[in-house]
Amino acid sequence: MSSLRTASGGRIDRTKTLRFYFDGRSHTGVQGDTLASALLANGEYLLGRSFKYHRPRGVVAAGSDEPNAIVNLTRDAARSTPNVRATTIELYEGLHAESQNRFPSLQVDIGAINDLLSPLLPAGFYYKTFKWPASWWQRVYEPLIRAAAGLGRAPTLPDPDRYVGRWAHADVLVVGAGPAGLSAALAAADAGVRVVLADEQSEFGGSLLSEPTEMQTWLAEAIATLAANPRVTLLPRTTAFGYFAHNMAGLAERVTDHLANPPPHLPRERLWQIRVKQVVLATGALERPLVFPNNDRPGIMLAGAARTYLNRYGVLPGKRIVVATATDSAYRAALDLRAAGADVAVIADLREAPGEIADEARAAGIAVRTATSVVGAGGLQHVAWAALAPVAGGAPEAVPCDALLMSGGWTPAVHLFSQSRGKLRFDADASAYLPDVSAEHERSAGACRGVFGLAEAQGDGAAAGASAASGKPYTPSAATPNGGGWLGLMPNAPAKKAFIDFQNDVTAKDIKLAVREGMRSIEHIKRYTTTGMATDQGKTSNMNTLGVASGALDATIPQIGHTTFRMPYTPVTFGGLAGFSRGDLFEPIRMTPIHPWAAEAGAVFEDVGQWKRAHYFPKRGEDLHAAVARECLAVRASVGMFDASTLGKIEVVGPDAAEFLNRMYVNAWTKLGVGRCRYGILCREDGFVRDDGVVGRIAQDRFHVTTTTGGAAGVLNMMEDYLQTEWPELDVWLTSTTEQWAVIAIQGPKARAVIAPLVEGLDISREKFPHMAVAECTFAGVPARLFRVSFSGELGFEVNVPADYGRAVWEAIYAAGRPHNIVPYGTETMHVLRAEKGFIIVGQDTDGTATPDDAGVGWAVAKSKRDFVGKRSLARAAMTGPSRKQLVGLLTADPKTVLEEGAQLVDDPHQAVPMTLLGHVTSSYYSATLGHSIALAMLVNGRARIGQTVHVPMPNGAIAVRVVKPVFYDPEGARLDG
Amino acid sequence: MLLIACPYCGERPEIEFAYGGEAHIARPADPSAMSDEEWAAFLYARTNPKGTHAERWRHTNGCGRFFNAVRDTVTDFFVATYKTGEPRPDLTPRSVV
Numbered sequence A: 001m002s003s004l005r006t007a008s009g010g011r012i013d014r015t016k017t018l019r020f021y022f023d024g025r026s027h028t029g030v031q032g033d034t035l036a037s038a039l040l041a042n043g044e045y046l047l048g049r050s051f052k053y054h055r056p057r058g059v060v061a062a063g064s065d066e067p068n069a070i071v072n073l074t075r076d077a078a079r080s081t082p083n084v085r086a087t088t089i090e091l092y093e094g095l096h097a098e099s100q101n102r103f104p105s106l107q108v109d110i111g112a113i114n115d116l117l118s119p120l121l122p123a124g125f126y127y128k129t130f131k132w133p134a135s136w137w138q139r140v141y142e143p144l145i146r147a148a149a150g151l152g153r154a155p156t157l158p159d160p161d162r163y164v165g166r167w168a169h170a171d172v173l174v175v176g177a178g179p180a181g182l183s184a185a186l187a188a189a190d191a192g193v194r195v196v197l198a199d200e201q202s203e204f205g206g207s208l209l210s211e212p213t214e215m216q217t218w219l220a221e222a223i224a225t226l227a228a229n230p231r232v233t234l235l236p237r238t239t240a241f242g243y244f245a246h247n248m249a250g251l252a253e254r255v256t257d258h259l260a261n262p263p264p265h266l267p268r269e270r271l272w273q274i275r276v277k278q279v280v281l282a283t284g285a286l287e288r289p290l291v292f293p294n295n296d297r298p299g300i301m302l303a304g305a306a307r308t309y310l311n312r313y314g315v316l317p318g319k320r321i322v323v324a325t326a327t328d329s330a331y332r333a334a335l336d337l338r339a340a341g342a343d344v345a346v347i348a349d350l351r352e353a354p355g356e357i358a359d360e361a362r363a364a365g366i367a368v369r370t371a372t373s374v375v376g377a378g379g380l381q382h383v384a385w386a387a388l389a390p391v392a393g394g395a396p397e398a399v400p401c402d403a404l405l406m407s408g409g410w411t412p413a414v415h416l417f418s419q420s421r422g423k424l425r426f427d428a429d430a431s432a433y434l435p436d437v438s439a440e441h442e443r444s445a446g447a448c449r450g451v452f453g454l455a456e457a458q459g460d461g462a463a464a465g466a467s468a469a470s471g472k473p474y475t476p477s478a479a480t481p482n483g484g485g486w487l488g489l490m491p492n493a494p495a496k497k498a499f500i501d502f503q504n505d506v507t508a509k510d511i512k513l514a515v516r517e518g519m520r521s522i523e524h525i526k527r528y529t530t531t532g533m534a535t536d537q538g539k540t541s542n543m544n545t546l547g548v549a550s551g552a553l554d555a556t557i558p559q560i561g562h563t564t565f566r567m568p569y570t571p572v573t574f575g576g577l578a579g580f581s582r583g584d585l586f587e588p589i590r591m592t593p594i595h596p597w598a599a600e601a602g603a604v605f606e607d608v609g610q611w612k613r614a615h616y617f618p619k620r621g622e623d624l625h626a627a628v629a630r631e632c633l634a635v636r637a638s639v640g641m642f643d644a645s646t647l648g649k650i651e652v653v654g655p656d657a658a659e660f661l662n663r664m665y666v667n668a669w670t671k672l673g674v675g676r677c678r679y680g681i682l683c684r685e686d687g688f689v690r691d692d693g694v695v696g697r698i699a700q701d702r703f704h705v706t707t708t709t710g711g712a713a714g715v716l717n718m719m720e721d722y723l724q725t726e727w728p729e730l731d732v733w734l735t736s737t738t739e740q741w742a743v744i745a746i747q748g749p750k751a752r753a754v755i756a757p758l759v760e761g762l763d764i765s766r767e768k769f770p771h772m773a774v775a776e777c778t779f780a781g782v783p784a785r786l787f788r789v790s791f792s793g794e795l796g797f798e799v800n801v802p803a804d805y806g807r808a809v810w811e812a813i814y815a816a817g818r819p820h821n822i823v824p825y826g827t828e829t830m831h832v833l834r835a836e837k838g839f840i841i842v843g844q845d846t847d848g849t850a851t852p853d854d855a856g857v858g859w860a861v862a863k864s865k866r867d868f869v870g871k872r873s874l875a876r877a878a879m880t881g882p883s884r885k886q887l888v889g890l891l892t893a894d895p896k897t898v899l900e901e902g903a904q905l906v907d908d909p910h911q912a913v914p915m916t917l918l919g920h921v922t923s924s925y926y927s928a929t930l931g932h933s934i935a936l937a938m939l940v941n942g943r944a945r946i947g948q949t950v951h952v953p954m955p956n957g958a959i960a961v962r963v964v965k966p967v968f969y970d971p972e973g974a975r976l977d978g
Numbered sequence B: 001m002l003l004i005a006c007p008y009c010g011e012r013p014e015i016e017f018a019y020g021g022e023a024h025i026a027r028p029a030d031p032s033a034m035s036d037e038e039w040a041a042f043l044y045a046r047t048n049p050k051g052t053h054a055e056r057w058r059h060t061n062g063c064g065r066f067f068n069a070v071r072d073t074v075t076d077f078f079v080a081t082y083k084t085g086e087p088r089p090d091l092t093p094r095s096v097v
């Protein structure tokens, strides 16, 4: 293949040759190349196949707006990135890239048959075709579409790279380092404020990087000045992808993607979340393709891109060039290419009177045809000719070429402005949407607000930067015209295969069809045709879509509106967004002081919220069921110990502490004596159970409140809410003590015998320390709060010691318990033991629609209290009566059948579907102690149904269950005293 | 991410706060005296304005205090933040420079 590299010029280093591989073929490029420029220099035009029709595709653009040339970039099996734009990949030694969406190879692609079938694949094709028969959807259509859809493939191994994040603050953020952005940063920095300047490219300069000579000295000096200023942070290779509320911006910095051998100390990417006082958007403008049949042939590219390839990378787009334009700027490309020795056959200008620039071209020996439209192109895998026709009508002429450059004008990049919820207005002169009303402390400068021309953009940027630094209001100058432009299908060109959205294969014909079929809103047209919905988010296609839709709807563009701009501006990696938050750092892990002992003892842990809790302690060969059966039997027969440290704990202190609890909890607290405990129920204001737990009165003005493990933070928040906002007159302090206390439950008939030798300063005899007593004492030499409570139905104690002593005290209890064969048990055994006694777990047996009475704990409600949170709601008629679901027990006929938690309950299992549901199983276990399964359930009018049979419909047939009282073991409570 | 001025701590990012619903809805002194309709209105009826909205926030991961704020629901800009118990300030939304 012939080289299209120029002999000199450009911002590349021709002395540094880099070897790289595309689809396995070896090529060379030079330092400073992108993958796209290096491939073009090697005469590689064909870079991919299109999504729907598998048409051959090449490079269209030179930057992040590229819709076509997307490739898979692979460093190794785990480091494989699909859908990367070849135009933004900086070349490095040994780079491996592959084309996508082709089989078996790029040149011979079977899917290209779709192109021949394209009359059968119009807009909305999927919606229309795959509707019937309905049964085919899951079996046939969906797998078919899924297999055919999608560009590229995700890597199959975990991402080994490191991604970091940084939070930052500054006075002024400038996005875009072209002439406007650089000028803004210089002006703001001059004013002495902290400035961050970010640009997606490897080099600062923006459009100046595509200029052969103009302002190059200024560019170098501007960068040097900014780099020398300690208050300025320069972020090249950094995309401002999101503009969030209150001037928060999301910036993705690509730190090592351009390096052949990234040093291990560097992260791959850095996510900046930066908050600033003022933002200057200097994001430039994107050139629009022209819409005509076969405008997607490789070799057809944007005129501005061709100029960039020539002036920045030293690459000619071809040897014989046709330029089709509706604007002045394409002439610059033609003139530069002519000067570089290329044969520019003709400039076809849509306009009748192009102005001075046309004279300049003619003077350089380039033929200029005015009022001329490009109406087609030929060639199979590469453009071979352009069809040019007079706008006034007449036969088209085929002009041979190997590069067809096009320019429909420039679309200001208002993406970030629009993301910030700024309002756009359509400017008829500019044929573009321009920033109008800001929503944030922000201003746009340069081409992104329609100010074109290097000097104009420079001045506009300087004014914007100065005003951003001062924070003073700013009246921007008027937009400057940009010498023409065109939206939509070219005059006299057929709409068929005239592509608007290259990446999603949407043609002008598709847009017209969508309008014909009733789509009126641009949002509907977008979804029906998928235009603008590919990974490039319609950067090059949005305005042409509007142009075609405007014609088809016979409406002006402002009448049609525009689609919403959303983040990200360009694709962001999941790794970059996740940052540190992966693996062990995904979420905090909370472990009790006793956790290491449990781990050493071989405990299996379960996640309870952020906590790791010992689920069970298997002995050699035991599974969950065997271990739990052994643990349960040991507690009932002798004694067990349980790490209850995760229980939420709140210290409620103050002269009004009892009154506060009176108002919060359904129970009565005033008469609770010091040294006594009570089982407390907390309702929400709507009357439903929110949380429960034992509350101990340590002193007249001090309560030790416990909550469920998962409810701790929410209960404290709720208490603070009422205390701070409803009853600020109450003299009460609330302190979370969850992590200050380690809590060990000792349960079983031998519990007292085990701990008696460890307790000092307290008589724990049955008479002196009865059930529901609490006292401070010394336990195993450590200051402790000892509770006489039972969540198992056995004689039980819960000892609270300062967390740092937790493990030592645990070990002391374990040692003291050895003569009694004490067994450490986990949460599963705890659950079985409490279910045998019918003790509820809030959130398992209740679901936010259960009142205390529904849950079988109505006895706790102090009905005589004037008020408490939830009392008024509980007085509603609907909160009582036979329609309520109530806690009951269930027994199966077969003692071995363990019901499934969540299973539904019905009266008649043979009734028609959908059945009348009466409730569901909330807790279900096999009880080794009882020798049969047990279950708790919430059942409509359940207490009145005790003795009746209901049914649990299951896939293999319904299970009949007998409704019983929800206490299966020791209903008299005889075992509480050991 | 919103920037919220806690009346006790100053401006902090939204991540430190928890939203607490509409402000200035006092819990009735004697709920038992209320009809079901009045009680339901207290529990559930909330305004949903386009424009300024007085609402509660808690500086959960900071000082822990509840406070009130007036926020423009169109722009998300805060017009004012003030301490619980203080009256709602009479302010119009601040315009953006």
Ligand SMILES: [Zn+2]
Pocket: B006, B007, B008, B009, B010, B059, B062, B063, B064, B065
């Ligand atoms: Zn605060």
